[in-house]
Amino acid sequence: xxxxxxxxxxxxxxxxxxxxxxxxxxxxxxxxxxxxxxxxxxxxxxxxxxxxxxxxxxxxxxxxxxxxxxxxxxxxxxxxxxxxxxxxxxxxxxxxxxxxxxxxxxxxxxxxxxxxxxxxxxxxxxxx
Numbered sequence: 227x228x229x230x231x232x233x234x235x236x237x238x239x240x241x242x243x244x245x246x247x248x249x250x251x252x253x254x255x256x257x258x259x260x261x262x263x264x265x266x267x268x269x270x271x272x273x274x275x276x277x278x279x280x281x282x283x284x285x286x287x288x289x290x291x292x293x294x295x296x297x298x299x300x301x302x303x304x305x306x307x308x309x310x311x312x313x314x315x316x317x318x319x320x321x322x323x324x325x326x327x328x329x330x331x332x333x334x335x336x337x338x339x340x341x342x343x344x345x346x347x348x349x350x351x352x353x354x
Contacts, residue, residue, distance in 0.1 A: 231266065231274035232298075234340065237285050239263040242338055243277045249315050250300065289339025293320055297333065297341040305332045305344040312344075 236242050243265035246252050252267040255274065264278040275298075279285065288296070302308045309332045313319055316337035323331045328348030335341050 229273075231276045233276035233278065235280050235283055235285050236277055236288075236338060236340070237279060238338065239265055239277045239279045242336070242340075243267060245315070245337065246275070246277070249312055287339075288341065289335065291341065293333045293335075293341035293343075297343055299343040299345050301350075302344040302346055305330050305346050308344050309334060317342075
Protein backbone atom coordinates (compact mmCIF):
# COMPACT_ATOMS: atom_id res chain seq x y z
CA UNK A 227 0.00 0.00 0.00
CA UNK A 228 0.95 3.63 -0.50
CA UNK A 229 -0.31 6.78 1.17
CA UNK A 230 -2.91 8.41 -1.08
CA UNK A 231 -3.22 11.75 0.71
CA UNK A 232 -3.10 13.61 4.02
CA UNK A 233 -6.18 15.71 4.88
CA UNK A 234 -6.57 18.97 6.80
CA UNK A 235 -9.92 20.25 8.05
CA UNK A 236 -9.42 24.05 8.08
CA UNK A 237 -11.58 27.14 8.46
CA UNK A 238 -10.50 28.81 5.18
CA UNK A 239 -9.78 26.09 2.58
CA UNK A 240 -9.89 28.37 -0.48
CA UNK A 241 -7.36 30.84 0.93
CA UNK A 242 -5.14 28.11 2.40
CA UNK A 243 -5.09 26.06 -0.81
CA UNK A 244 -4.20 29.17 -2.77
CA UNK A 245 -1.36 30.03 -0.34
CA UNK A 246 0.19 26.56 -0.58
CA UNK A 247 -0.26 26.53 -4.34
CA UNK A 248 1.41 29.92 -4.74
CA UNK A 249 4.21 29.62 -2.17
CA UNK A 250 5.09 25.91 -2.34
CA UNK A 251 4.48 25.29 -6.02
CA UNK A 252 1.75 22.72 -5.34
CA UNK A 253 -0.83 22.22 -8.06
CA UNK A 254 -4.54 21.62 -7.64
CA UNK A 255 -5.29 18.17 -9.06
CA UNK A 256 -8.94 18.15 -8.03
CA UNK A 257 -11.33 20.76 -6.63
CA UNK A 258 -14.76 19.87 -5.28
CA UNK A 259 -16.44 23.20 -4.46
CA UNK A 260 -19.55 21.76 -2.80
CA UNK A 261 -20.17 21.20 -0.01
CA UNK A 262 -16.75 21.63 1.67
CA UNK A 263 -14.48 23.49 -0.78
CA UNK A 264 -12.25 20.44 -1.02
CA UNK A 265 -8.89 20.99 -2.72
CA UNK A 266 -6.47 18.18 -3.53
CA UNK A 267 -2.98 19.63 -4.05
CA UNK A 268 0.03 17.68 -5.30
CA UNK A 269 3.75 18.30 -5.39
CA UNK A 270 5.94 17.33 -8.35
CA UNK A 271 6.41 13.82 -6.91
CA UNK A 272 2.66 13.26 -6.71
CA UNK A 273 2.29 13.54 -2.92
CA UNK A 274 -1.22 14.86 -2.25
CA UNK A 275 -2.66 17.11 0.47
CA UNK A 276 -6.39 17.54 0.91
CA UNK A 277 -7.57 20.86 2.28
CA UNK A 278 -11.27 21.26 3.09
CA UNK A 279 -13.74 22.63 5.63
CA UNK A 280 -16.22 20.23 7.17
CA UNK A 281 -18.17 22.34 9.67
CA UNK A 282 -19.96 19.43 11.39
CA UNK A 283 -16.52 18.29 12.54
CA UNK A 284 -14.35 20.49 14.72
CA UNK A 285 -11.62 22.37 12.90
CA UNK A 286 -8.49 21.66 14.96
CA UNK A 287 -6.83 24.56 16.73
CA UNK A 288 -3.55 24.07 14.86
CA UNK A 289 -2.07 27.25 16.33
CA UNK A 290 -2.44 25.85 19.85
CA UNK A 291 -0.76 22.53 18.98
CA UNK A 292 2.89 22.06 19.76
CA UNK A 293 4.62 21.61 16.39
CA UNK A 294 6.08 18.34 17.64
CA UNK A 295 2.54 17.03 18.13
CA UNK A 296 1.68 17.59 14.47
CA UNK A 297 3.41 19.19 11.48
CA UNK A 298 3.82 18.96 7.74
CA UNK A 299 7.38 18.71 6.38
CA UNK A 300 8.80 19.86 3.05
CA UNK A 301 12.28 19.29 1.68
CA UNK A 302 14.21 22.46 0.86
CA UNK A 303 17.64 22.93 -0.67
CA UNK A 304 17.76 26.45 0.81
CA UNK A 305 15.66 26.44 3.99
CA UNK A 306 16.84 29.86 5.24
CA UNK A 307 15.94 31.53 1.92
CA UNK A 308 12.63 29.69 1.67
CA UNK A 309 11.79 30.57 5.28
CA UNK A 310 12.46 34.27 4.65
CA UNK A 311 10.24 34.19 1.56
CA UNK A 312 7.45 32.39 3.44
CA UNK A 313 7.67 34.73 6.45
CA UNK A 314 7.27 37.65 4.04
CA UNK A 315 4.13 35.87 2.77
CA UNK A 316 2.61 35.56 6.25
CA UNK A 317 4.24 32.53 7.86
CA UNK A 318 5.78 32.70 11.34
CA UNK A 319 9.17 31.24 12.18
CA UNK A 320 9.09 29.03 15.28
CA UNK A 321 12.38 27.17 15.77
CA UNK A 322 15.53 25.74 14.24
CA UNK A 323 17.23 22.37 14.71
CA UNK A 324 20.58 21.20 13.35
CA UNK A 325 20.51 17.45 14.06
CA UNK A 326 23.86 16.78 12.36
CA UNK A 327 26.49 18.43 10.22
CA UNK A 328 24.81 19.48 6.97
CA UNK A 329 21.20 19.14 8.16
CA UNK A 330 18.90 22.04 8.96
CA UNK A 331 15.26 21.81 10.00
CA UNK A 332 13.28 25.03 10.35
CA UNK A 333 9.85 24.96 11.99
CA UNK A 334 7.32 27.57 10.90
CA UNK A 335 3.56 28.11 11.01
CA UNK A 336 1.46 29.09 8.02
CA UNK A 337 -0.91 32.09 8.30
CA UNK A 338 -3.58 29.77 9.79
CA UNK A 339 -1.27 28.38 12.47
CA UNK A 340 -0.59 25.01 10.85
CA UNK A 341 2.99 24.00 11.71
CA UNK A 342 5.33 22.99 8.91
CA UNK A 343 9.02 22.23 8.54
CA UNK A 344 11.56 23.09 5.90
CA UNK A 345 14.07 20.25 5.89
CA UNK A 346 17.51 20.01 4.39
CA UNK A 347 18.99 16.71 5.47
CA UNK A 348 22.56 15.57 5.07
CA UNK A 349 21.13 12.15 4.22
CA UNK A 350 17.65 12.05 2.60
CA UNK A 351 14.97 9.96 4.32
CA UNK A 352 14.39 8.13 1.05
CA UNK A 353 17.00 7.37 -1.55
CA UNK A 354 15.95 7.54 -5.20
